[in-house]
Amino acid sequence: MSGFFDRPRLLLAPMAGVSDEVFRLLACEHGADLAYTEMVSAKGLSYANERTRRLLNLGEGESRVAVQLFGHEPATMAAQAAWVEETLGESLAYLDINMGCPARKIVTKGDGCALMTDPSLAARVVSAVAGAASRPVAVKFRRGYAVGDETCVDFARRMEDAGAFALTVHGRFAGQMYRGRSERGAIARVKRAVSVPVVGNGDVTCGADAASLMAETGCDAVMIARGAQGNPWVFAQARAVLEGRPEPPAPTxxxxxxxxxxxxxxxxxxxxxxxxxxxxxxxxxxxxxxxxxxxxxxxxxxxxxxxxxxxxxxxxxxxxxxxxxxxxxxxxx
Ligand SMILES: Cc1cc2nc3c(=O)[nH]c(=O)nc-3n(C[C@H](O)[C@H](O)[C@H](O)COP(=O)(O)O)c2cc1C
Incomplete structure (x- = not known):
C-alpha cells in the first residue's frame, strides 16, 4: 500500500450495519478509491463466530477492501489480524483499528474510543497488530474522549510511533456521539503533528465539503460515512471537485x-x-x-x-x- 496516499483519496467509512458488500460496491462504482468493512470484533473472530466471520465476505469482483477490527487485547487483535490477512489474501488492502466508536456497549468493554483513554494500551494493540500482519495497519479515532479534552494530537503521535501507517481523525469527542460539528481544526493539528498520511472525516456530504476539508486541514484523504447513505453519488461529486471539474448535479x-x-x-x-x-x-x-x-x-x-x-x-x-x-x-x- 505504500504510495496509496500519494494522491488525494476518497474512502467509504466503516459503518456497522451499513458497510456491507453491496454498499461498498456502489460506493466504489461511483468513485470511492477504497471501502472499509464495518467494524469486526476480534473477540468474535477468535470464537470463530459465524456472524462475525460473515462480515468479512467480499462481494463478487470486490478486489480490495480495508478491514476494520475492534478489540483491546493486543494478543487477540494480533492473532485475528493475522487470520484476516491469511483469509483475504491479496484482497486485503490494509487493516484498520477502531479507536473511535463511542457506543456504550463498546466502550464499557474497553474497546473503540475507550482506547483513547489508555494510549499505552492503544499503542500496544497497534504494535502487536503491526508485528503480526504484513499488511499496513491504520488507526481511526476521534478528537478525544471527554467533551472538551482534545487528546488527538498526542494520541496520533503515539499511534505513529507504535507503527500505524495512516491515521483517520473524526473531529468530534466520543461524548458528543454525532452531535455538533466535526472540528476541522483538530484534523489539521493532527496532520501537522505526524508524518504519516492523515484521513479527514466528519460531515462531508458533497464534493465542495470534501475539497474544503482537504484545503483547510491539509489531510491526504477524505472519508465519508453518513453523506454516502442513500447517496453513492457523493463520491463522484467529490472526485470531480478534487480533480478541478465542476461538481455533477445531485441525482433526480x-x-x-x-x-x-x-x-x-x-x-x-x-x-x-x-x-x-x-x-x-x-x-x-x-x-x-x-x-x-x-x-x-x-x-x-x-x-x-x-x-x-x-x-x-x-x-x-x-x-x-x-x-x-x-x-x-x-x-x-
Ligand atoms: C450507522 C453508523 C455506523 C458506524 N459504524 C462505525 C464502525 O463500524 N467503525 C467506525 O470506525 N466508525 C463507525 N461509524 C462512524 C463513521 O465511520 C464516521 O466516523 C462518522 O459517522 C463521521 O463521519 P460522517 O460525518 O461522514 O458520518 C459509524 C457511523 C454510523 C452513522
Missing part, C-alpha cells in the same frame, strides 16, 4: 428511485439474509422526495424483494403524478 428523483431498486436487487441476490437492512437504505434514498413519508411507512413492512420493488413503483407513480421525477431535491432537511 427518478435516478434515486432507480438506484434504490438496484440496491435492493443486489441485496436480494448477494446477501438475502440481510435484506431487512434495505429498509434503512430505502429511507435514505428517498429522503426529500415528494411522497417519501408514505413510502417510509411502507418500507417498514417490507420483507421480500418484491415488497421493496412495489413500494418503489408506488413512489415513482406518486412522483410522476406530482410531475417531479426530474427534480433534484436537496437530500437533507
Amino acid at each position: 428523483v427518478a435516478e434515486r428511485i432507480a438506484m434504490a431498486e438496484r440496491h435492493a436487487r443486489l441485496m436480494a441476490e448477494r446477501c438475502p439474509e440481510a435484506l431487512v437492512r434495505m429498509r434503512r437504505h430505502a429511507m435514505w434514498y428517498v429522503a426529500g422526495v415528494p411522497g417519501a413519508t408514505a413510502a417510509r411507512g411502507r418500507f417498514n413492512y417490507c420483507l421480500r424483494l418484491t415488497d421493496f420493488l412495489d413500494a418503489f413503483e408506488a413512489l415513482r407513480e406518486a412522483a410522476d403524478a406530482h410531475g417531479c421525477l426530474d427534480d433534484r431535491p436537496a437530500r437533507r432537511g
Whole structure:
C-alpha cells in the first residue's frame, strides 16, 4: 500500500450495519478509491463466530477492501489480524483499528474510543497488530474522549510511533456521539503533528465539503460515512471537485428511485439474509422526495424483494403524478 496516499483519496467509512458488500460496491462504482468493512470484533473472530466471520465476505469482483477490527487485547487483535490477512489474501488492502466508536456497549468493554483513554494500551494493540500482519495497519479515532479534552494530537503521535501507517481523525469527542460539528481544526493539528498520511472525516456530504476539508486541514484523504447513505453519488461529486471539474448535479428523483431498486436487487441476490437492512437504505434514498413519508411507512413492512420493488413503483407513480421525477431535491432537511 505504500504510495496509496500519494494522491488525494476518497474512502467509504466503516459503518456497522451499513458497510456491507453491496454498499461498498456502489460506493466504489461511483468513485470511492477504497471501502472499509464495518467494524469486526476480534473477540468474535477468535470464537470463530459465524456472524462475525460473515462480515468479512467480499462481494463478487470486490478486489480490495480495508478491514476494520475492534478489540483491546493486543494478543487477540494480533492473532485475528493475522487470520484476516491469511483469509483475504491479496484482497486485503490494509487493516484498520477502531479507536473511535463511542457506543456504550463498546466502550464499557474497553474497546473503540475507550482506547483513547489508555494510549499505552492503544499503542500496544497497534504494535502487536503491526508485528503480526504484513499488511499496513491504520488507526481511526476521534478528537478525544471527554467533551472538551482534545487528546488527538498526542494520541496520533503515539499511534505513529507504535507503527500505524495512516491515521483517520473524526473531529468530534466520543461524548458528543454525532452531535455538533466535526472540528476541522483538530484534523489539521493532527496532520501537522505526524508524518504519516492523515484521513479527514466528519460531515462531508458533497464534493465542495470534501475539497474544503482537504484545503483547510491539509489531510491526504477524505472519508465519508453518513453523506454516502442513500447517496453513492457523493463520491463522484467529490472526485470531480478534487480533480478541478465542476461538481455533477445531485441525482433526480427518478435516478434515486432507480438506484434504490438496484440496491435492493443486489441485496436480494448477494446477501438475502440481510435484506431487512434495505429498509434503512430505502429511507435514505428517498429522503426529500415528494411522497417519501408514505413510502417510509411502507418500507417498514417490507420483507421480500418484491415488497421493496412495489413500494418503489408506488413512489415513482406518486412522483410522476406530482410531475417531479426530474427534480433534484436537496437530500437533507
Ligand atoms: C450507522 C453508523 C455506523 C458506524 N459504524 C462505525 C464502525 O463500524 N467503525 C467506525 O470506525 N466508525 C463507525 N461509524 C462512524 C463513521 O465511520 C464516521 O466516523 C462518522 O459517522 C463521521 O463521519 P460522517 O460525518 O461522514 O458520518 C459509524 C457511523 C454510523 C452513522
